[in-house]
Amino acid sequence: xxxxxxxxxxxxxxxxxxxxxxxxxxxxxxxxxxxxxxxxxxxxxxxxxxxxxxxxxxxxxxxxxxxxxxxxxxxxxxxxxxxxxxxxxxxxxxxxxxxxxxxxxxxxxxxxxxxxxxxxxxxxxxxxxxxxxxxxxxxxxxxxxxxxxxxxxxxxxxxxxxxxxxxxxxxxxxxxxxxxxxxxxxxxxxxxxxxxxxxxxxxxxxxxxxxxxxxxxxxxxxxxxxxxxxxxxxxxxxxxxxxxxxxxxxxxxxxxxxxxxxxxxxxxxxxxxxxxxxxx
Amino acid sequence: xxxxxxxxxxxxxxxxxxxxxxxxxxxxxxxxxxxxxxxxxxxxxxxxxxxxxxxxxxxxxxxxxxxxxxxxxxxxxxxxxxxxxxxxxxxxxxxxxxxxxxxxxxxxxxxxxxxxxxxxxxxxxxxxxxxxxxxxxxxxxxxxxxxxxxxxxxxxxxxxxxxxxxxxxxxxxxxxxxxxxxxxxxxxxxxxxxxxxxxxxxxxxxxxxxxxxxxxxxxxxxxxxxxxxxxxxxxxxxxxxxxxxxxxxxxxxxxxxxxxxxxxxxxxxxxxxxxxxxxxxxxxxxxxxxxxxxxxxxxxxxxxxxxxxxxxxxxxxxxxxxxxxxxxxxxxxxxxxxxxxxxxxxxxxxxxxxxxxxxxxxxxxxxxxxxxxxxxxxxxxxxxxxxxxxxxxxxxxxxxxxxxxxxxxxxxxxxxxxxxxxxxxxxxxxxxxxxxxxxxxxxxxxxxxx
Amino acid sequence: xxxxxxxxxxxxxxxxxxxxxxxxxxxxxxxxxxxxxxxxxxxxxxxxxxxxxxxxxxxxxxxxxxxxxxxxxxxxxxxxxxxxxxxxxxxxxxxxxxxxxxxxxxxxxxxxxxxxxxxxxxxxxxxxxxxxxxxxxxxxxxxxxxxxxxxxxxxxxxxxxxxxxxxxxxxxxxxxxxxxxxxx
Numbered sequence: 001x002x003x004x005x006x007x008x009x010x011x012x013x014x015x016x017x018x019x020x021x022x023x024x025x026x027x028x029x030x031x032x033x034x035x036x037x038x039x040x041x042x043x044x045x046x047x048x049x050x051x052x053x054x055x056x057x058x059x060x061x062x063x064x065x066x067x068x069x070x071x072x073x074x075x076x077x078x079x080x081x082x083x084x085x086x087x088x089x090x091x092x093x094x095x096x097x098x099x100x101x102x103x104x105x106x107x108x109x110x111x112x113x114x115x116x117x118x119x120x121x122x123x124x125x126x127x128x129x130x131x132x133x134x135x136x137x138x139x140x141x142x143x144x145x146x147x148x149x150x151x152x153x154x155x156x157x158x159x160x161x162x163x164x165x166x167x168x169x170x171x172x173x174x175x176x177x178x179x180x181x182x183x184x185x186x187x188x189x190x191x192x193x194x195x196x197x198x199x200x201x202x203x204x205x206x207x208x209x210x211x212x213x214x215x216x217x218x219x220x221x222x223x224x225x226x227x228x229x230x231x232x233x234x235x236x237x238x239x240x241x242x243x244x245x246x247x248x249x250x251x252x253x254x255x256x257x258x259x260x261x262x263x264x265x266x267x268x269x270x271x272x273x274x275x276x277x278x279x280x
Numbered sequence: 281x282x283x284x285x286x287x288x289x290x291x292x293x294x295x296x297x298x299x300x301x302x303x304x305x306x307x308x309x310x311x312x313x314x315x316x317x318x319x320x321x322x323x324x325x326x327x328x329x330x331x332x333x334x335x336x337x338x339x340x341x342x343x344x345x346x347x348x349x350x351x352x353x354x355x356x357x358x359x360x361x362x363x364x365x366x367x368x369x370x371x372x373x374x375x376x377x378x379x380x381x382x383x384x385x386x387x388x389x390x391x392x393x394x395x396x397x398x399x400x401x402x403x404x405x406x407x408x409x410x411x412x413x414x415x416x417x418x419x420x421x422x423x424x425x426x427x428x429x430x431x432x433x434x435x436x437x438x439x440x441x442x443x444x445x446x447x448x449x450x451x452x453x454x455x456x457x458x459x460x461x462x463x464x465x466x467x468x469x470x471x472x473x474x475x476x477x478x479x480x481x482x483x484x485x486x487x488x489x490x491x492x493x494x495x496x497x498x499x500x501x502x503x504x505x506x507x508x509x510x511x512x513x514x515x516x517x518x519x520x521x522x523x524x525x526x527x528x529x530x531x532x533x534x535x536x537x538x539x540x541x542x543x544x545x546x547x548x549x550x551x552x553x554x555x556x557x558x559x560x561x562x563x564x565x566x567x568x569x570x571x572x573x574x575x576x577x578x579x580x581x582x583x584x585x586x587x588x589x590x591x592x593x594x595x596x597x598x599x600x601x602x603x604x605x606x607x608x609x610x611x612x613x614x615x616x617x618x619x620x621x622x623x624x625x626x627x628x629x630x631x632x633x634x635x636x637x638x639x640x641x642x643x644x645x646x647x648x649x650x651x652x653x654x655x656x657x658x659x660x661x662x663x664x665x666x667x668x669x670x671x672x673x674x675x676x677x678x679x680x681x682x683x684x685x686x687x688x689x690x691x692x693x694x695x696x697x698x699x700x701x702x703x704x705x706x707x708x709x710x711x712x713x714x715x716x717x718x719x720x721x722x723x724x725x726x727x728x729x730x
Numbered sequence: 731x732x733x734x735x736x737x738x739x740x741x742x743x744x745x746x747x748x749x750x751x752x753x754x755x756x757x758x759x760x761x762x763x764x765x766x767x768x769x770x771x772x773x774x775x776x777x778x779x780x781x782x783x784x785x786x787x788x789x790x791x792x793x794x795x796x797x798x799x800x801x802x803x804x805x806x807x808x809x810x811x812x813x814x815x816x817x818x819x820x821x822x823x824x825x826x827x828x829x830x831x832x833x834x835x836x837x838x839x840x841x842x843x844x845x846x847x848x849x850x851x852x853x854x855x856x857x858x859x860x861x862x863x864x865x866x867x868x869x870x871x872x873x874x875x876x877x878x879x880x881x882x883x884x885x886x887x888x889x890x891x892x893x894x895x896x897x898x899x900x901x902x903x904x905x906x907x908x909x910x911x912x913x914x
Binding site: 002003006007009010011012013014016017018019020021023025028054055083088149152153156157158159161192233235236239240241243244245247248251252254255258259261262265266269 | 321360363366367373374377518522523526527529530532533534536537540541543544545546547548553554556557566583584585586588589593596600603607610613614616651652655656659660662663666667669670671674
Binding site for chain 2: 754772779
C-alpha cells in the first residue's frame, strides 16, 4: 500500500517536473549590465598576511590612520560610520587626548538640559560617529534621490569586501558608446547597475595630506581607506586570527593525543595477543 | 542491556550503592553510553557523526543562551544589538561566530549522519522508529535554523522570512489567513521577530528531547553497522566505553579543530554579504537565497514553474518541498530489500551515489538565479530526487541480487568471508529473546552478570 | 577503564599507556577551562558600558544649600553645595562618636569643602535617600534621609542614625576647574 501510494505520488511529481522541463523557454534578452560589469580586482592586502591567506596578518596602524584620514577628509562628507565609537579609535593607535579632541569636533544630537528641546552637544569618546543625515528621507532629499550607505560594515556587506571598495573608488571611467548614463550619475563598471550616484571621490594624487609623509596617490588612498573600512567592519579581526591559530594548534595536539589514546584502547581488539582475554 | 552479555553496573562504593538505590543515574549512563552498552565492533568513522551532532547541538545551546543575554528582539534594535555583540561584548564576536558557523556545522554533520544511515540501511527494520525520530529532528532543526537566521534582521533575514512565510499562502482557501496568523501582521515585523525569537529559544530544547527519544530507540535494537548484519554474539561487540567513547572523543577533537578554523579564519564564508545590511522592507536584495543547508529544498521549490493538473505552480512547489522531507518517513517501507548495507547491494549502491550527486546539483541550482540551463537542470535533478525514493528504491529492492553476506560481524572484521555467504534475512535467530529496553529498566537491585 | 585489562602488558607498556590517557585528559580539561572563560567573561560590563564609566559634571549653577542629582554608572550621584552653616554643623560633630568616623575634610577635596559629592545610594540596602531635591525630607541631621529603613545622614552625608553601616560613599572624582568635576 505504501509502495503503491509512493509510486503514484512519485509519478505525479516526476511527470510535473518533466512537463515543466520540456516547456519552451522565452528567448532571454541578455542583460546589458552583464556585458560591462566587472568583478572586483583582487589585490594583496597587508592585513591578509603571508600569501594573502588571511591567517596571520595584522593591521598596519599607520595605514589604518591614513585610511581614517581619507575617510574623514573625503568620504565623511556623505557617508557615516555610525557603528564605530570614537573610543574605538584607540585600537588604531589614537591616544586618549587625541580621541577626546576628535570627538569634540562632532556635534551629537542631545536634549537641552534647560529647555528640554532637541539640541546638540560636543561629542565624547563614548559617543559613536554621528549620522550625517538623521534618516533615509533626509539623505535622499539632500543627495538627489541617492542614499549614501553607512560605511561601518561595508566591506562585509558587499561581495568582494575590501577589493570591492578599492575597485569601486578607483574604477570610474568613460562609459562605452552604447551605454547610457543618466544625468547626475557616473559610469563605474564595478557598481552593480554600472550607474552610480556617487561622484568619483578620488580626484587625483595629493588630495589628502598624509601626516606620515606617505605619498597620497589615488591607489594609495583607495588601499588605505579600504583597509580602514575593513577594520570598521571587523574590529576584532586580529584577536580572531590569533585565537584561531592558538585554538587550531591546541586542538591539533589534542587530536594527536586522542588518536593515540584511541589506538591504545583498541589495541586488544585490533591486534589480539595470543591467549589474551578479549575486553568483554 | 539489549544483549544478554551486556555488562551490568556494579557500584563499588557505599555512596555508589546508596545513589543506585535512590537515583540510578550512574547506572543509566553506564547502560546507555558506558560499558553496559555493547556496540558492534566494526563501526567506522561515519558512525562518529551521531555523537558529533549531539556535540554541535550543545555548542548551539550554550552559545545561544549567551547571545540571548545580549540580543534584543525588536526590529529597530535587533541588528544593532548583534553589532553590539560583535564589537562591545567581551568575546562577543567569538560567541556569535561560533553560533552562526555552528549552525552550518550542525547541518553538515547531520547530513553526513543521514547519508550514512541511507548507505548502511540503518532506516530498515528494526530501526524504523529511530529513523523517523531522526527525520523529526531534521524538520525541527530546519525550523530552528530558519528562525535563528531571521533574528539578525539583516536584508537576507527579512526577505528570507518574507519568502518562506509566503509559502504558507499557497495553501488553498486558508492560505492568506494562515500567512497573516504566522506573521502576526501583514508583513514580517516586530510581532514576527518576537515570536521567532521565542520559538528559536524553545526549539533546541525540543530537539534535545527528541534526541533523547532517538537514542532510546537506538538502544532497543542496538547500533547498526557497516555490514548491516545483526549482532549474533559477544564476539561481535565491544563495550561502548571505553572503545567508542575513545573513538568519539578523537572525532570530536578533529571536528572542533575544523570548527575553530572556520570560526576564526572564514567566519563569513558560508554567509551572505546582504545580511550585513540592516533589513529594509522597501528594497529587495538582488537575489534571495537561504543558507546553504536549505538550498536543495529551495531548488525543489523553485523547479515547479508551470501550473499543471489545475494545481498552480506555487502550490506544486510547496507540496513538493514538504514531500521531499516527508517521504523520508516512509523510506523503511519503500525499501523492501532484506539486505541493509549497500556494501552488499551493487545496484542500489550506484543509485545511492547518484542521489548524493543529485543533492549537490540541487544545492547548486538552489543557490543560483533562475536562468537556463540551471532551471532545466534543477527540474531534472528534482525529478530524480523524487524518482529515487518513490520509484527507484522500491523497484531496485525487487530486482536486485545482493552479494553474499558475511555470517557475522566478527567474521567480516577478521576478513574470513565465506564464499557461500550467510542466508539473507533481517531477523537473526534468538534476536528477540532478551527483554529490550535500556531506559526505565534500571532496577534498584543490581542484577547479576550472566 | 582500560587499565583493568592491562595485566598482560609489560610494566613499561602500562606506564606509557597511562601517560597517554593522563596527557589526553589533562589537555582536554585545560581546553575546556579555556573555553569556559569567554562564556563567563561575556557577562562582565561590555566596552560601551565601561566607556561611560566617567562623566563630567558642571557645578556652576548650583547655589549654596542646593544639590543636583546626576546619573553615573547607572546610579545617582548627589553633588551638594554646602552653606557655611552646614559646613560648621558638620565640623562641630565629635568624629570619635560616629559609626563611620570621617571628617568633612576627608570627604571633600582640599579648598573645595563646600562641594560634597557622594553616591546617592544608601549603604544599608541600596535605596536612594531623600534630601537632594528641593523640599525633600532631609532627616534629623539636615543631610539625607533614607525612606526605606530610616537611615539618617548629616550635612557631610555621614551615617548618624538608623541601620546603614557606613557613610554615603564618595566616588573617585577630581576638579577640572573650580566649578566642574570629572567623576570616575
